[in-house]
Amino acid sequence: MSGIDRVVCHEGEAASIIASLAGSRLLDVAVRPRGKLELEGAIILGRVERYSPELDAAFVDIGQPRGGFLRRLDMVGFDNGRPPPAGMPLLVQVSREPTEDKGARLTMNLGLVGRFVVLKPHEQGLAFSRRLEDDALRERLAAAMAQAGAGEEGGYTVRTAAATVQPEIVAREAQGLTARWDSLRTRALASTPPTTLHAEPHPLLRVQRDHGGTLAEIVVDDRALGLRLRQAIDSAGDRTNLRVVESADGAVLDSFDIAGQIETALAPRIALASGVELLFEPGQTLCAIDVDTGSAGGRQGQGPRSPLQANLEAVDEIAHQLRLRNIGGIVVVDFIDMRGPHDRNQLQGAMAARLAEDPVPTQVVGMTRLGLMEITRARRGQPLARALGEAGMLEGEGR
DSSP: OOOOOEEEEEEOSSEEEEEEEETTEEEEEEEEETTOOOOTTOEEEEEEEEEETTTTEEEEEOSSSSOEEEEGGGOSSOTTSOOOOTTOEEEEEEEEOOOSSSOOEEESSOOEEOSSEEEETTOOEEEEOTTOOOHHHHHHHHHHHHHTTTTSSSEEEEOGGGGGSOHHHHHHHHHHHHHHHHHHHHHHHTOOSSEEEEOOOOHHHHHHHHHTTTOOEEEESOHHHHHHHHHHHHHHOSOSOOEEEEOOSSOGGGGGGHHHHHHHHHSSEEEOTTSOEEEEEEOSSEEEEEEEOTTGGGSTTSSOSSHHHHHHHHHHHHHHHHHHTTOOEEEEEEOOOOSSHHHHHHHHHHHHHHHTTOSSOEEEEEEOTTSEEEEEEOOOSOOHHHHHHHTTOGGGTTO
16 A cells, blocks of 8 residues: 555544545544544653552553553663652653543653654664665764754654755754753743643644655645644645645545545445455454455356455455554454465465554464464554544534
8 A cells, every 4th residue: 555645634613534545545534523632642741649569550640530551661760660659740751542441551751753853852862764774864864963963962763754855954853852852841840740741733734744755735624724734844844745725615525535435434344346245343352353255256257266365355455444443452353264374374474464554553463273363453542433423523423
């Protein structure tokens, strides 16, 4: 699958919906309810509520109904073995949104994300994205960062997008992140916990920041947001051919069949072109997916001719739907029975290759003795159906 090249944003009365596409295929959907702070990525001055020796973790008041969960592994500055005492202020960052029954996951290894670099204040040195393989480019970037004084305090990771601009632009952004961190620390010293000191930008601006190198067009139906977007693009300095289109007809989600693709992603059953059918059964502990030949077997050569072919066709859509539906946790897929180990190995390899394209960490664990494929996908926010439901966007609401 190609990268994101088009984003469509609908600013509804209840929520913002940001649809990311490759061509006309919907890849993922971000939902942001009006007036709700998006916690993931937020940096908060919290206060320790209590420490649990059994869990080897602290519960931290971050101003939410449930205390945040901070594991010992995610603490910084407590190498002496003593846990943080109750009442102690801690500067933490939300690494995972809270769920219905769990508080937010926290870390003290903070990160400020820019278009080209990520500042890690509690680390040291300069690192590069694995996709920046050109040694000469790395040397130019390192020289520009050193000349600008970036990296004298804290650690930096240079992102893949840095290859698209002059090294001086990358170094200038690093300086800006350092200044932002200095300001954040100053405000933390003058604040009373719990206080949110930094929050991630509007989801549309975040998509522009993270995918600006591949984007060709962004469509918005809100003039103020369009202005903010143009300002963000101008300040990035790396793209002048990214089109920003403002639509006033109020039906941007009908373009590129976005609404139809969302409707498909909310349905439990999907029929593929060949007749192969996928049944999604999400649950509290795992999501089960059943692959069925459906009407494929009786289509006189139009459908897959073998179980392996049917399963391989299902692989692409399963990977696509896991991302689009934002299914996290354990996934078990019951494929059509195949002949032997060779077919199962080929299927497992195809799924692993396809899941490697998912920006959320996803992997094939293996096949069980019963022939079920086990997959794990990291949880990032809420599943699409729940996010739309809580925002009142189902059944056409808010459109």
